[in-house]
Amino acid sequence: MNWFDQQVTRLTRQIAARTSRRSFLARAGLGLAGVAAAPLLPVARAYGASTPLDVAQDPGDPSQCDYWRYCAIDGFLCSCCGGTASSCPPGTEISPVTWIGTCHNPGDGRDYIISYNDCCGKSSCNRCTCNRNEGDRPIYQPAKSNDINWCLANTSNAYHCSLAVVIGVGSAG
């Protein structure tokens, strides 16, 4: 178990201890995954609501597979399904657990930690299929695996589309 896994596991155990409805997480042991971010800051950029500054800092089209945040995604882009890169389409449920990638933002030269939460509870949106595997790891390393249907902990495991949410800045590595 490497440092990354230890961090994720530790974090998740903290959540599990605090959140009874996430009690399943306490059982997850070594195979634990990334966790959706709790409220921190308002969403800076929604589809069609970007300012010029935003575009310079967060360049590219979130409805295209080559958008920088999608470097480790495998799924349908929520930006094409009624959501944005960080918001699920109406009537779906955000996956509380997910996988994590690190993507380079050409707008500011930083690497960001991206949480690829799935939006759940409806069948496949089926639009804007995007499969990029930078840093993707096999399923026995679930925190880094984009093959997994991360709706596994939702009320329904029907998978609709995937987000790419900025949850932190990584080292320039």
Place this chain on the structure above:
Amino acid sequence: MNWFDQQVTRLTRQIAARTSRRSFLARAGLGLAGVAAAPLLPVARAYGASTPLDVAQDPGDPSQCDYWRYCAIDGFLCSCCGGTASSCPPGTEISPVTWIGTCHNPGDGRDYIISYNDCCGKSSCNRCTCNRNEGDRPIYQPAKSNDINWCLANTSNAYHCSLAVVIGVGSAG
């Protein structure tokens, strides 16, 4: 109500009277449909088992939409799904009610009455889509309508594919 409908209705009432498991038919009233043939004769032609005589009399490729029997079909051809023009793929159920067409056989110059039974209980085969509408009529004339999911009277209305069964010779009309 025309003569055709009257015949179908009368026939079906006879069956309904004789067959308790078809009791739903007794309710059908004016809107009654064609009925699958009971055992009469062995099937003369199965896919890949035709003799030269058969081919002369029953020309064409049952896995192609332009096969003469398909003149009023709308669905997936069972010949492409593990069945033949007159046999359902393994594990499916023949629809006991269906729609009827009249097709001209270029092999012997006759017109034949064709029963387009559906094969039911599995999801769409999805191969060899074929939509021909010769003589097709709206749904208020169900005996002649190929729009209806004829699995409506089966244990499951999952529609898999459609047959084209010879059930009689029509007039050359």
Place this chain on the structure above:
Amino acid sequence: MPLAATARRLMPLVCALGLIVSTAPAVADTPALPNEQPRVETLPELSPHWFLVNDFNGPGTMDSKVYLFDADSGRMLGMLSTGAWRNVVETAPDFGTIYSPETYYSRGTRGERTDTVTFYDTRTLSVKGEAVIPPRRASGLPHRAYSGRSDDGRFVYVSNMTPANSVSVVNTETMAFASEVETAGCAMIYPTGTRSFAALCSDGTLQNVRIDDNGALAERSRSPRFFDPEADPITEKAIRLDNRWYFISFAGQVHPVDVSALAPVPGTPWSLLTKDELEQGYRVGGLGFAAVHEGTRELFVIVNQDGPDAHKNPGKEVRVYNIDETRLVRTIKLVADAGIIAVSRDASPRLYATNMGIPAVFVYDATTGAHLRTIEGPPITPTFVQVP
């Protein structure tokens, strides 16, 4: 992909939940992008150019969908998962609720069957409740007239076929099944007021059924025979304007029927196609070939040139008629074959055109016929387009 060299290595650092915040130096001078909170969208205010696309989903008919799009932006706004055998949905008069007739089996394609009318909040596209209805809902190639809604929104009607014909009545206020009304020999549903609906009969008549405030059968009536189902049958693809239904025959005859009273009163038929055109093979055709715009009193009809038996073929031409003056006003040339059309209700109407075999919806200016936009699918087997 250009980012591969940098992003390939997984950084040994995670900021999940913001409990750990990186202090890595910013590469640029700008502040770093803020951390985000994922959220679920709700829909903005209804726009007259929104439209629903029912997706039959040919490759997975037990897993049908309804997509919502905005024709002005071309964006998908959301989706419903609507079980097996999609026909159409009904919507509340204010579009605040979507009523969806659905079919489920306990094991997908087998096991116990449950039919429902499911109630979706349009703003959130989430389930508000469901009414379990008799497991006899009609299915097959989708038709608009497999369901209907009372003019005041109080009742939703769902067509059954076993093959006996009946209608399940659902009360939208109580979200509960109200009654099943038999319509022996008559199929489909054509709402005719706040407490009545009609059905087309195989003998060339129209049956009109009145229900009471509880949704139970009150009385019936039947029109005189107004079309010949052998010589020139009318299709199921009728349109309604005010208190009149307009049924269109294979040969393009329009049969108006007044449904103001319980007994339907057929009017004088008129023709969409000239004798010459019929001889040249022109026919109306498609899964949903007719639409109407109330404001302009215009009837939109898809026309092909495939001759007899072409009543389900798509066409590349939409003819626009003034329905009161029974005359051709203009013709719209489409950029792709269409078997299904719908027209938005507003004063700048859009014409939506699609076809089950083409995974795209084409948006036209319904007035000028100009092709404004193509919205690529999925939906992959678009069937009915519906407008708020």
Place this chain on the structure above:
Amino acid sequence: MPLAATARRLMPLVCALGLIVSTAPAVADTPALPNEQPRVETLPELSPHWFLVNDFNGPGTMDSKVYLFDADSGRMLGMLSTGAWRNVVETAPDFGTIYSPETYYSRGTRGERTDTVTFYDTRTLSVKGEAVIPPRRASGLPHRAYSGRSDDGRFVYVSNMTPANSVSVVNTETMAFASEVETAGCAMIYPTGTRSFAALCSDGTLQNVRIDDNGALAERSRSPRFFDPEADPITEKAIRLDNRWYFISFAGQVHPVDVSALAPVPGTPWSLLTKDELEQGYRVGGLGFAAVHEGTRELFVIVNQDGPDAHKNPGKEVRVYNIDETRLVRTIKLVADAGIIAVSRDASPRLYATNMGIPAVFVYDATTGAHLRTIEGPPITPTFVQVP
């Protein structure tokens, strides 16, 4: 269509049930075609060139399918409807039964979840029974190793993920759920005998689990760390020959692990690709990029030239290695990109190649590499090909 003119008119005559027989004069001198009795097919004797294709069904993931084909005739033989989220099926040693892990919701995509292993009679492709298992079956992009079967056919293993890892054990004789075995930190299923299976662990080891005759956990063991999950992780796409599993890394290292005893014994790794080739960007890749033929001791691997992170990319080349001699024997050039391969078990082996994005299966002679046939889909999103 050439028959339109004749067949367009509906004949006022019906011979349903043979109760009425037309006396219309025959147009030709030959006797009329006999009336037919529709029937349901059963499958003929098993052929070694039959194969199963699991269809994930991207457009309708809740309505997945398994198709059965005969590679010699190119014909589809039948299909199973297998609920939501297709991975693979298991089959009895004699191929007489198909064991299918399936997931259902009472309302298609919502409501109560039920997971099963459903038992299908292979000859009739109909349901013999089902074992309800815990509703925790792992899903996602399909993987072969999400399920497994004991060597004697007695037990079927299904991988769970919540995200905690466990395995549901099903007794195929009683058609009942036997037990759930936790495998914390270790995922996927690699059967290792009649009463044991292994799982891959995130720390670079292999856990081996022994069960008793009732399917309950008996004991566990863990291999030494035999790969570095950071430097060069092994993929989940392993193949087995005799009592050895061969795990293949992103960089094409083969890690053999002997599973004869409870404690797995890693062997000496060897490489499928040279250092030069790695530098030129060659990688193994695809959803199911490896297959084996027992008789010839040959390992088949899809290779692409897409460089790092290409472990899921398809390729247009299949390399064939002698697994005992750890050397390249030959290379097969494919006519289309493939991410999934399978090889028939017989002495005239066929190589089946497909890709999730290509709705077709390509049949090759596994010995000569000759392209024999293309079987057009549907299946529309073929995932795993499995051989009897």
